[in-house]
Amino acid sequence: MKAIETTATIDKNGQLTLDRSLGVIKPQRVRLIILISEDDEADPDETPTEIAIEGIHQGLREALAGQIIPLSEM
Template identity: 40%
Template sequence: MKAIEVTGKIDSEGNLILDQPIREITYPYQVRVIVLVPEPTAAEEIDPDDTPVEEIKASLRRALQQAKTGQTRPISELWDRIDAE
């Protein structure tokens, strides 16, 4: 038995979608499939304190727009607010 390693994804319907076609065999061909699913590590686990990416992007867009329109504050004012906390 010959082993060919490829990567892919399983879609919402449970179908295996390969990232690229397998060209080493002649089709049609009966195969065995072993699916290895990585388990999340501690670093990959969802942190409830993490801000969602879309929220971060929206905040950056607002900040960029404010900077473009001159709606900024002097850095000294920002430092004063940091010291107050």
């Protein structure tokens, strides 16, 4: 069994919409564990996945372009 973690939205009809494709090629049944925040507000300290991924991509582009800061200067 393989585990995949992602985020999704539950709409007003109770339907679940994934924020990104899972990359699964063949149709199949799956088991889900859904974690729902008990408070009405999102965690202000949690960066949305899309923003976090873009930040990682940006950092990689900068590193590959030689735009780095030595650790001793940080």
